[in-house]
Every structure is written in C-alpha cells, then in structure tokens.
Amino acid sequence: MEHACPQCGATVEDGRPFCAQCHAPQIRVPVHPPTAPVTEPLPPGTPEDVQPPAQPMETPRPGRQTHPGATAGQRINRRAALSAAVLAGVLAAVGSAFGVVPLALLCMFAAGGLAVTLYRRRTGYPALSSWMGAKVGIFAGGWGFGVLAFVNSLQLFSAGHRAEMHKVLAELLKQQTAAAPDDATRQMMQSIGNYMATDHGMALFWALGLLCLGLCFVVVAGLGGALGATLFGRDGSRQE
Numbered sequence: 001m002e003h004a005c006p007q008c009g010a011t012v013e014d015g016r017p018f019c020a021q022c023h024a025p026q027i028r029v030p031v032h033p034p035t036a037p038v039t040e041p042l043p044p045g046t047p048e049d050v051q052p053p054a055q056p057m058e059t060p061r062p063g064r065q066t067h068p069g070a071t072a073g074q075r076i077n078r079r080a081a082l083s084a085a086v087l088a089g090v091l092a093a094v095g096s097a098f099g100v101v102p103l104a105l106l107c108m109f110a111a112g113g114l115a116v117t118l119y120r121r122r123t124g125y126p127a128l129s130s131w132m133g134a135k136v137g138i139f140a141g142g143w144g145f146g147v148l149a150f151v152n153s154l155q156l157f158s159a160g161h162r163a164e165m166h167k168v169l170a171e172l173l174k175q176q177t178a179a180a181p182d183d184a185t186r187q188m189m190q191s192i193g194n195y196m197a198t199d200h201g202m203a204l205f206w207a208l209g210l211l212c213l214g215l216c217f218v219v220v221a222g223l224g225g226a227l228g229a230t231l232f233g234r235d236g237s238r239q240e
Contacts, residue, residue: 076132077123081139084118089143092221096148096213108217111144112137112224117232128229137225138218145217149210169196169205 001014007024017027088111095107116133120126128136173193180186195201 076135077119080119080122081115081136084115084122084136085140085143087118088112088115088140088221089145089147092141092144092217093147093151096144096217097151105216105220108141108144108220109224111140112221112226113228115140115221116225116228120232130226130230133229134222134226137228138222140225141217141219141221142214144221145214148217149214152210153206165202169193169202 002011003014003026004010005012005019005022005024005026007019008022010019010021012019012026018025091114092108092111095110096104098104112133115136116128119136120128170193173189173196177186177189177193180189196205
C-alpha cells in the first residue's frame with residue numbers, strides 16, 4: 001500500500017516514517033479536540049499578541065475551613081457531649097440538692113461552662129459558637145436535672161417524707177390564705193389546700209415543681225455554656 005506525502009506529494013510506501021523526497025514525517029497521531037474550550041474564543045480581528053483571559057482560580061469561601069477542629073465545631077459530637085454533660089450535670093445536681101437557691105443557680109451556671117470545657121478537651125479543642133456552647137450546656141442541665149429529679153422522686157415512696165411535705169405545704173397555704181385580700185380569694189386558697197392534702201394533689205404539686213426546676217436547669221446551664229463558648233471556645237485547636 002502506498003500513499004501520497006502530504007508535504008511534497010511524492011508516493012511513499014506505508015510504514016515508512018519519512019518521505020524519500022522531502023524527508024517529511026509520515027506518522028501522524030490524531031489529537032482529539034477538547035470537549036469544551038478552556039477559555040472563550042476571542043472576537044475576530046483581535047491582534048495576535050493579545051493573551052486570552054485567564055480562568056480565575058477557585059478560592060475557598062471565608063466560612064469554609066479545612067482545619068479538623070473547625071469541622072468538629074460545626075456539629076456536636078454526641079459521645080463527647082454525653083460524657084461532658086454527665087460530669088457537669090452531677091455538679092449541678094449536687095449543688096442544687098442543698099436547697100440554697102443562690103448556690104443552686106451558681107452550680108447550674110457553672111455546669112454549663114464546665115460542660116463546654118470538657119467537651120472541647122474531648123474533641124481536640126474545636127472552635128465553638130455561642131449557640132453550640134448553649135446546646136452543650138443545655139445537655140448538661142438536662143442531665144443534672146435528671147439526676148436530681150430521680151433522687152428526689154425516690155423520697156415519695158417514704159410515708160414519713162410525704163407526711164412532712166403535706167405539713168410544710170399546709171402551713172404555706174395557711175399563711176397565703178391569711179394574707180388573702182378578700183373572702184373569695186381565701187375560699188379559693190382553702191380549696192387548693194384541701195386538694196393538696198390528698199395524694200393526687202401532692203403528686204400534681206410535685207410534678208409542677210419538677211417542671212419548673214427542669215426549665216431552670218436547662219436555661220441557666222445553657223446560658224453558662226453560651227458564655228463559656230464565647231470566652232473560651234474561639235481557639236480552633238490547641239497549640240502544642
């Protein structure tokens with residue numbers, strides 16, 4: 001088989017790498033055109049020395065960080081949050097068990113900050129926003145309330161403790177009834193006192209008290225966690 005040389009037109013046998021007349025190469029490698037142009041073509045009439053516009057390089061967005069600590073701070077590590085919340089919650093429960101309101105509030109608030117500190121240590125010191133710190137604090141407050149509610153609920157099974165609670169509640173309602181401004185209010189307070197003297201009334205009063213206590217735990221501990229994240233949760237990683 002023979003073919004014509006694309007340079008001079010002389011006849012060249014197939015398989016020869018060069019033409020015998022003009023020594024032009026005969027082996028050509030087909031080049032497939034790109035599926036899409038790298039840059040848009042220049043308009044007709046553009047001078048040859050004009051360079052086509054370069055494609056801009058993709059730059060990371062300001063909020064996108066590649067540090068592993070920053071990625072960990074975007075969502076809660078549940079295992080680390082659980083262990084931190086249990087330890088901090090026990091602190092809040094112990095401090096609240098004494099019945100001193102200022103001490104209880106202080107322990108709840110400190111439990112939120114402690115939970116954030118323990119959580120950051122267990123996850124390699126990730127950066128935490130105030131909202132993420134509040135979540136960890138709320139988790140710790142929930143655990144603290146759960147421990148305290150479980151211990152206090154066991155007291156309901158004691159007949160002596162129930163009798164003491166009835167006595168304290170009756171005395172409190174008696175004082176409120178005496179301080180009522182009119183007869184209608186005193187009659188209403190008397191009816192409430194009669195209902196609270198029953199076991200059903202005591203159980204309702206106990207449930208309402210636990211509800212208020214639980215709200216106090218999660219709110220105060222959440223505030224402590226938010227403050228702890230604001231003050232100490234900005235450093236993305238520990239400097240060795």
